[in-house]
Every structure is written in C-alpha cells, then in structure tokens.
Amino acid sequence: xxxxxxxxxxxxxxxxxxxxxxxxxxxxxxxxxxxxxxxxxxxxxxxxxxxxxxxxxxxxxxxxxxxxxxxxxxxxxxxxxxxxxxxxxxxxxxxxxxxxxxxxxxxxxxxxxxxxxxxxxxxxxxxxxxxxxxxxxxxxxxxxxxxxxxxxxxxxxxxxxxxxxxxxxxxxxxxxxxxxxxxxxxxxxxxxxxxxxxxxxxxxxxxxxxxxxxxxxxxxxxxxxxxxxxxxxxxxxxxxxxxxxxxxxxxxxxxxxxxxxxxxxxxxxxxxxxxxxxxxxxxxxxxxxxxxxxxxxxxxxxxxxxxxxxxxxxxxxxxx
Amino acid sequence: xxxxxxxxxxxxxxxxxxxxxxxxxxxxxxxxxxxxxxxxxxxxxxxxxxxxxxxxxxxxxxxxxxxxxxxxxxxxxxxxxxxxxxxxxxxxxxxxxxxxxxxxxxxxxxxxxxxxxxxxxxxxxxxxxxxxxxxxxxxxxxxxxxxxxxxxxxxxxxxxxxxxxxxxxxxxxxxxxxxxxxxxxxxxxxxxxxxxxxxxxxxxxxxxxxxxxxxxxxxxxxxxxxxxxxxxxxxxxxxxxxxxxxxxxxxxxxxxxxxxxxxxxxxxx
Numbered sequence: 001x002x003x004x005x006x007x008x009x010x011x012x013x014x015x016x017x018x019x020x021x022x023x024x025x026x027x028x029x030x031x032x033x034x035x036x037x038x039x040x041x042x043x044x045x046x047x048x049x050x051x052x053x054x055x056x057x058x059x060x061x062x063x064x065x066x067x068x069x070x071x072x073x074x075x076x077x078x079x080x081x082x083x084x085x086x087x088x089x090x091x092x093x094x095x096x097x098x099x100x101x102x103x104x105x106x107x108x109x110x111x112x113x114x115x116x117x118x119x120x121x122x123x124x125x126x127x128x129x130x131x132x133x134x135x136x137x138x139x140x141x142x143x144x145x146x147x148x149x150x151x152x153x154x155x156x157x158x159x160x161x162x163x164x165x166x167x168x169x170x171x172x173x174x175x176x177x178x179x180x181x182x183x184x185x186x187x188x189x190x191x192x193x194x195x196x197x198x199x200x201x202x203x204x205x206x207x208x209x210x211x212x213x214x215x216x217x218x219x220x221x222x223x224x225x226x227x228x229x230x231x232x233x234x235x236x237x238x239x240x241x242x243x244x245x246x247x248x249x250x251x252x253x254x255x256x257x258x259x260x261x262x263x264x265x266x267x268x269x270x271x272x273x274x275x276x277x278x279x280x281x282x283x284x285x286x287x288x289x290x291x292x293x294x295x296x297x298x299x300x301x302x303x304x305x306x307x308x309x310x311x312x313x314x315x316x317x318x319x320x
Numbered sequence: 321x322x323x324x325x326x327x328x329x330x331x332x333x334x335x336x337x338x339x340x341x342x343x344x345x346x347x348x349x350x351x352x353x354x355x356x357x358x359x360x361x362x363x364x365x366x367x368x369x370x371x372x373x374x375x376x377x378x379x380x381x382x383x384x385x386x387x388x389x390x391x392x393x394x395x396x397x398x399x400x401x402x403x404x405x406x407x408x409x410x411x412x413x414x415x416x417x418x419x420x421x422x423x424x425x426x427x428x429x430x431x432x433x434x435x436x437x438x439x440x441x442x443x444x445x446x447x448x449x450x451x452x453x454x455x456x457x458x459x460x461x462x463x464x465x466x467x468x469x470x471x472x473x474x475x476x477x478x479x480x481x482x483x484x485x486x487x488x489x490x491x492x493x494x495x496x497x498x499x500x501x502x503x504x505x506x507x508x509x510x511x512x513x514x515x516x517x518x519x520x521x522x523x524x525x526x527x528x529x530x531x532x533x534x535x536x537x538x539x540x541x542x543x544x545x546x547x548x549x550x551x552x553x554x555x556x557x558x559x560x561x562x563x564x565x566x567x568x569x570x571x572x573x574x575x576x577x578x579x580x581x582x583x584x585x586x587x588x589x
Contacts, residue, residue, distance in 0.1 A: 179447045179456040179463040186433050186444045193431035196393070197501065198419040198448035253435070 018162060026154050030226070033158045035266045036165045037222045042246045042258035043172055044215020049244065050253030051176060052208030053188030055107055057240045058098070058114030061121035062091045062213040064235030066220020068125065071138040071230050080144030084221050091217025095210035103205050118237040125232040137231030141224050161222050168218060173255065175211070184208050188253070249298060251305030260306050346371045346541050347392070347509055352401030354384075354391050354565075361387040362398070363565035369509070374535060374542045376556030376573070378549070380585060384565040385545045386428055389511050393425050394418055405509065420449075424507035428514050428545075432497050434487025438478055441486050441497055442469035445504035469504070476500045476530065491518045499527070506538045516548040524548060528555050553577060561585070 021029055045059045066087040073083045102113040125132045132138070143152045144160075151157045175181055183204050186194040191201050224230050242265055250261025269291075272283050283290060302308060347369040354362040362384045369375050377385050391398040394413045403411045405421060415425075433441050447456065447463040456463060473482050476496045481489055486497050495518055502510050515531075516524050528551055535542060546552045552559060553573040560570040563585040569576050576582055 175457070177461045179443075179459055179461070182436065182440055182444045182447065182463075183456075185436055185440075189433040189435055190431055192395075192415075193427070193433070194444075196415045196419055196425055197445045198416065198505065199444070200416060200448070200453070203453060 014162070014166065018159065021155060021158055029154045029158050031267060031270050033154070033161050033226050034223075035262060036158075036161045037219050037226055038243070038246070038266050039258060039262045040165060040168055040219030040222065041216040042243050042250075042262045043169065044212040044219070045243050046212075046247045046252065046255075046258045047172060047176075047184070047215070048208050048212030049247055050251075050257065051181065051188060052184040052205060052212075053191075054103065054205060054209055055111040056114045056209070056212065057111045057237060057244065058118040058121075059212070059216050059243045060235045060237060060239035061118040062095065062216035063220040063223065063239065063243075064121055064125055064232070065091055065094060066217030067224040067230050067235070068132055068138070068220075069217070070221040070224040071141045072131070074142050074144075074225065075138065075140070080146065080221075080225075084218065087217040087221045088214040091220075092210045092214040095213030096206055098213075099206040099209040103202070103209065115237055115240070118235075118240050122232055122236055125235060133231070135231060137229055139229040141228045141230065143225045143228070157226065161226070164218075164222065168215065172215070176255065180204070180207070185253075245295065249295065249305055251307030254305065254307045257305050257307050264306075346373070346406060347543070348402075348404040349388075349392060350402045350404070352388065352391050352403065353399045354387050354396065355399045360565045362391060364401070365562070365565070365567055367560055367567065367570070369541050369543055372535065372539055372541055373558065374531075374544065374556045376552040376559040377543060377545045377562060378547070378552060378559060378576070379562035379568075383562040383585075385562055386513055387565075388562070389425070389513055389543075389545065393423065393511060419505075419507075422505075422508035422540075423511075424502040424505065424509070425511045426498050426502045426513055426515060428517065430491065430494050430498060430518075432486040432494050432501070435485055437483050438473060438486050438489070438497055439466075439469050439482045441501055442472050442504050445501035446506075449505045465504075472500050472504055475533070477526070492520045492523060495519050496523070496527070499530075503534050503538065503540075507540055509541045509543070512542060512544045512546075514545055514547065516546055516551050524551055527551075531555060549577070 017032070021032060024032070041059055041063050044062075045056060048054050048056050069087045069090055070083050073086070074080065098114070098117055102110060102117070105113060126134055128134070129136075143150075143157055145151060146160065149156065151160045176184070183194070183199050186197070186199055187201055187204050187208075195201050223234070246261035246265040247258050248261065249264055250259065251257030269287055272280055272287055275284070298305070302312070304311070347367075349365060349367045351364045351366055352362055353360065353364055365384070365388055367375070377388070379385050387396070390396045391401075392403050394410075394415045394417070397412045401411070402409060405418075405423060408421070410418060410421065410423075433444065436444065443462055443465045446465050446468065450456065450463050450465065451459060462469070470482070473479055476499070478493065478496060478500070481493060486494060489497070495515070499512065499515055502512070512531075515527060519527060531542065531544075532555070534540070544552060544556060556573060558570070559573045559576045561568045561576050561579070561582045563581075568585060569579040569582050
C-alpha cells in the first residue's frame with residue numbers, strides 16, 4: 001500500500017469509528033475510549049522499546065503518575081489544559097530521573113530496574129493515603145470542559161479523547177520522521193556504531209525513555225477523567241506487562257503496531273465476553289488460555305508481531 | 321566532489337576550540353601498550369600519520385592491529401602510552417568525543433543499521449554533526465543531508481539500493497555502505513579495519529579507487545588495516561608491519577614487502 005493510500009485508509013477508518021460511535025451502546029463507547037487511552041501509553045512504550053530498543057516494564061507507573069496528578073489537580077479545580085501538559089512534563093522529568101541510573105544497564109537488567117520502579121510507585125500510591133487516598137483511591141474526578149463545551153457525556157469525551165489520540169499520534173509521527181527518530185533507530189540497531197558516528201547514545205536513550213514516559217502520563221490524565229475514580233490497581237506492574245505485550249503482539253518498532261496490539265489486549269476480551277454467538281462460548285471460558293497459547297505461537301513464528309505478516313508473505317513470494 | 325560535510329566539520333571544530341593549524345603529525349601514537357594479564361596484545365607501538373597521508377597496517381592474525389585501533393579509538397583503554405590528535409591528548413577518549421573531533425572508523429565486522437534504508441544509513445552517519453540536539457528535532461527529516469547522501473550513494477554505486485533496508489543487501493554491498501558511512505561526515509582521520517574483507521575481488525580495485533578519490537576530495541588521513549597485500553601496496557605510500565604486538569618494519573610498501581623479517585613472520589622460517 002502506498003503512503004497516500006495508507007493515509008486515506010487511516011482517515012476513512014477514523015471517520016468510520018467516529019461515525020459508528022454515535023450508534024454504539026454507552027458501554028461500547030466507554031470501551032473505545034479506554035482503548036484510545038491505553039493506546040496513548042502503548043504508543044509511548046513503542047517509542048522506548050520498539051524504536052529506541054530499551055526494555056521497559058515501568059510504563060504503568062508513568063500511566064499512574066499521570067492519572068494521580070490529574071485526579072488531584074482536577075479535583076482542586078485546575079483547568080484540564082494546565083493539568084495535561086503538567087502531567088506530561090512531570091512524567092518526562094521522572095523518566096529522565098529514572099533513566100540516568102537505570103539506563104546504565106541494558107536489556108533484562110533494565111527491565112528489572114524499571115519493574116522495580118513500577119513496584120515502588122505502586123506502593124507509594126497504595127500507602128501514601130493522605131495524597132493518593134490509598135486503596136480507597138480518589139473519586140469524583142471531573143471531566144473537562146473545553147472552550148465552553150462540557151465533555152461530561154460519554155460520547156463527547158470519546159470524541160475528545162480520539163482527537164487527542166490523533167494529535168499525539170501525529171506528534172510521534174513527526175518525531176520519528178525527524179533526525180531524532182533516525183538516531184533512535186540507529187541506537188536500537190547498533191549502539192556501538194552509532195556512537196562512533198557521533199550519536200550521543202546516553203542523551204537519545206534518555207530522551208526516548210522520557211518521551212515514552214510522557215505519553216503514558218498523558219494517557220493517565222485521560223484515564224482518570226474517563227473512569228472518574230482511581231485506585232492503585234490499574235497501575236500495578238502487571239499492567240506494564242500487558243502494555244509491553246500489546247506493543248510486541250502488534251509489532252514493536254512499527255508505528256501502527258500498538259494500535260493492533262492494544263485492540264487485542266483491550267477490545268478483544270470484551271468483545272468475546274459480550275458476544276452471544278454459540279461458537280464463542282468456548283472462547284469466553286477459555287479466553288486467557290487461548291490467548292496465552294496464541295502469544296507463545298506468535299513469538300515463535302512471528303516475532304515481528306502481527307504487522308510483520310505482509311512482509312513475511314512478501315519475503316516468501318520473493319524467495320519463490 | 322567536495323561533500324558538504326567537509327565545510328561543516330571545519331566550522332564545528334572552530335567552535336570546539338581545537339586548533340585548525342596543520343601539525344607535522346596529525347595522529348601521533350606514542351609507546352601504546354595494551355595488556356590482557358600476561359598477554360601483550362599491543363607492546364609499545366609508536367606511529368605517526370601526517371595530514372592527508374594514507375598509512376597501511378599489515379601483520380598476521382593476532383598481531384594486535386585491531387587492538388591498536390581500538391586503543392586509539394577509545395573502544396578499549398590502553399594500559400599505557402599516549403595518543404595525540406592534532407596535538408591534543410586523546411588517550412582513552414570515548415568514541416563519541418573522538419567522532420566530534422573528526423575521527424571516524426570502520427569495524428572489522430559489518431556495522432550497518434540493518435533496518436534503516438541505505439540512504440538513512442548515510443544521513444544518520446552525518447546528521448549529528450549538524451546543529452544542536454534540540455535543533456535537530458525541528459530540522460528537515462533528511463537533516464539537510466539528502467543531497468550529500470545521494471552523492472555518496474552514487475559514488476559507491478549503490479543508487480539501485482538507496483531505499484532498501486541495508487540489512488537486506490549482500491555482505492559486499494553492506495561493507496561498501498559501512499565504509500561510505502564513515503566518510504559521510506568528512507572526517508579528518510579515518511581508521512579502516514579490513515575494508516576488503518568479504519568484498520568481491522572484482523570490487524576491490526573499485527574500492528581502492530574510491531578511497532583514493534575520497535582522500536583527494538575530503539583531504540583526510542587514513543589508516544588502513546588489511547590482509548589483501550595487493551590492495552594495501554597500491555593504496556598506501558607508507559606501510560607498517562606488526563607482529564606479536566610490536567612494529568616489526570615500516571616504510572614504503574616495496575621495502576616492507578621485501579623485508580626478510582616480515583616474510584618470515586608471514587611465511588615462517
């Protein structure tokens with residue numbers, strides 16, 4: 001597919017989703033909004049893991065920092081458009097602060113360092129009751145009003161989240177097309193060679209990590225306003241694993257990989273659960289087991305993720 | 321052809337404060353040693369390279385040539401000795417700092433960015449020398465290096481593969497990409513580690529001609545490790561032979577080639 005045809009298809013798909021949402025049930029619109037929110041975080045993780053080649057198991061912590069930041073400040077009456085960049089900056093700074101010591105290690109050591117960070121953040125959320133409400137969480141988080149439009153309704157908030165997701169996607173697309181994106185890819189492919197060509201691997205690694213964290217923080221802000229009640233549960237490190245899975249299943253290092261992966265992680269289980277088709281009854285009971293087997297099979301036969309399927313067919317065709 | 325990078329490099333060095341005045345010796349390696357326990361991989365090697373000079377380094381496998389390169393280029397820290405570049409002590413400097421001073425290299429094994437296109441490999445090789453880190457975020461996607469990259473691709477006869485992922489090309493083509501990348505930022509000194517290894521013999525002469533042309537147009541100095549004697553004898557006016565971590569002989573290629581000790585080192589007594 002040519003880039004022009006791809007753009008047209010993408011715009012058409014977004015238009016269709018926006019149109020169809022008006023006719024969906026409230027719970028389905030909620031689910032689509034949740035998908036958009038998680039996609040913000042997984043797109044950021046894709047930058048860190050897929051483009052810059054840094055393993056991270058701490059994305060849920062940044063998602064949580066963004067969510068709590070929003071919950072506390074929105075309840076204090078701060079405007080949404082002050083809270084949103086504030087969360088991005090806060091997560092960017094925390095990402096840098098974590099990155100300096102953590103990025104001295106690589107691969108599985110880095111994964112454990114970030115996992116440790118996630119556990120630490122989770123414990124703070126659970127135990128610092130005065131700030132976070134502990135296990136009781138924070139409730140009655142308001143939804144924003146933008147330019148006089150009240151986004152309290154489920155459909156209005158979905159459109160707002162979808163528009164924000166598109167804006168974030170465009171921003172990341174622009175970033176990855178810039179010389180920074182090329183430096184991230186060089187860093188992932190061959191850091192030793194990259195350094196010998198003047199690529200400051202420390203600076204770019206930190207930037208990739210911190211930008212990925214900022215995206216999760218932005219997702220967290222939208223999450224807090226969506227669910228209107230937050231507690232530490234959704235920010236457990238198991239969410240980081242799920243986010244990483246979404247990136248890898250879709251296609252790590254491919255721009256639309258997280259869109260596919262997040263759909264499988266967030267939308268598919270709910271679609272299966274809600275379906276009344278008799279042949280899906282089996283899947284409703286055995287979803288997790290089937291999913292586990294499917295992921296193992298995918299990693300063995302398709303390590304590049306679902307978006308690598310066309311390439312694989314192309315290669316096979318060329319080999320013949 | 322005078323690649324854009326050459327002028328840019330000069331500017332950046334003026335900013336960096338390193339004097340641009342010509343030194344009698346561009347690169348000066350003084351008594352460099354690298355020991356691994358009892359093994360003396362490099363044992364007191366000294367050599368000097370003048371501006372625009374091409375120096376060849378030969379020697380049997382395990383004679384310490386690549387260890388010497390890595391000691392010069394900051395990949396490993398020498399046990400003792402000193403490396404100077406344009407009068408500045410660069411001993412133990414990181415590859416990043418050296419690249420900013422205009423020192424480039426190629427590796428013995430292939431080191432291209434396999435998932436990037438050939439053109440992107442060229443651009444990434446020079447983009448970090450253009451502007452500041454925040455400035456590069458807002459720069460054009462090709463960092464203003466597209467034309468220069470196309471020139472280099474054409475020079476290395478890789479035009480047909482310019483938009484293909486570098487990793488999908490043959491070993492020989494990737495080797496050419498690897499070498500072309502080292503020259504993209506127009507470095508003042510390039511250390512080439514076995515540039516002919518794995519290259520089709522029919523391309524070896526072409527590669528030598530390319531290096532001669534780059535030496536003329538960019539004006540940099542080259543140090544070349546190579547096992548292909550014909551290549552090195554034709555390319556390098558000055559050759560150094562290393563054996564067991566030491567310099568055994570040096571001088572014009574014919575003189576070194578006919579040196580009795582060199583012949584013994586290669587062929588045995």
